[in-house]
Amino acid sequence: MSIIKLTLKEQPTVPLEAEVISPDTLATLSHQEICARPIYHGKRPCRVDDFFDVEGERSETLHLTGNLHKVRWIGRAMSRGSIQVSGNVGMHLGAQMTGGSIAVSGDASDWVGAEMQGGTIQVNGNAGGQIGGGYRGSLSGMNQGTIVIGGTAGLEVGLRMRRGTIVIGGLVRDFAGLQMKGGTIVMLGGAEIRTGAWMRRGTIISLKPIQMMPTFHYTSHYNPTFMNVYARHLATFGVELPCDSRQGSYARYSGDVSVPGSGEILVWNPSQSA
Secondary structure (H helix, E strand, O other): OOOEEEEEOOOOOOOEEOOOOOHHHHOOOOHHHHHHOEEEEOOEEEEHHHHEEEEOOOOOEEEEEOOEOOEEOOOOOOOOOEEEEEOOEOOOOOOOOOOOEEEEOOOOOOOOOOOOOOOEEEEOOOOOOOOOOOOOOOOOOOOOOEEEEOOOEOOOOOOOOOOOEEEEOOOEOOOOOOOOEEEEEEEOOOEOOOOOOOOOEEEEEEOOOOOOOOOOEEEEEEOOOHHHHHHHHHHOOOOOOOOOOOOEEEEEEEEOOOOOOOEEEEEEEEOOOO
């Protein structure tokens, strides 16, 4: 199978704007054309081969290698193909993507999957803030797709998201689900404070105890049937979501009533015998 390999050969001193690194842009190009595609080192225009060793051509499969923590906009608006990153990656990974898949072996920065409309992003390490969120001034965040972060996450995860699924394996910082309008956030490692602030709709699931805001009201303990659907879907990403009543149940909280909102936060309570 044909593949395009990009290996970082020089660490940029300022952020490198590289939205051309996408299957949509590179899939039909020859090796020479890929090398000549424009990227920006700050405000200075450069070529792809000024910073990357390039192998391959005409492929929807991209493999990036190196510490790319200063390389931004990888996979922006991609609709097909796949990107695999061996290393860390910078801001705006997979922003506004509509399809395809991105996998990162290391850490990612802020705005992973911002305003995405489809596809999947999987980051094995930690990530920054505003995962799946809407940009400042935008009315909505991600609308479809799945984002899975293996480690911790920063502020405002799922900011104004409408649909889709975000899974965080480690601790999530403040304001998870801020102004959430739909979709699902799964927090395997719990969260800090102000979870679900001003949320109108959607579901936040925490497998660890979290501090609830006073604007969320306890309603019941139960095991929702839709959790079985989530569990099957997330199992394909290696994520285990408990849904067996013999293992425990979920405490349901409704809110944020200050908006007013009809969202819900489900907090897992394992049974004593589990």
